[in-house]
Amino acid sequence: MGKKPKPKNKVPSKRWEKYKIEDNRLIRERMCPKCNVFLANHKDRLVCGKCGYTEFKKKE
Numbered sequence: 001m002g003k004k005p006k007p008k009n010k011v012p013s014k015r016w017e018k019y020k021i022e023d024n025r026l027i028r029e030r031m032c033p034k035c036n037v038f039l040a041n042h043k044d045r046l047v048c049g050k051c052g053y054t055e056f057k058k059k060e
């Protein structure tokens with residue numbers, strides 16, 4: 001097993017990976033099933049501003 005030489009000007013991949021995780025789990029846009037509008041993103045839940053529909057985020 002040999003070490004691979006690191007490319008000098010490579011963009012750090014962790015940053016992108018983190019963004020992808022956020023995009024997939026946290027910033028994933030959820031719609032209200034009643035009003036068909038985007039839910040407001042709160043700390044532990046997503047809330048519809050129109051009807052008050054709430055979805056709690058699941059912790060893994």
Ligand SMILES: [Zn+2]
Binds near residue numbers: 032033035048049053
């Ligand atoms: Zn709603």
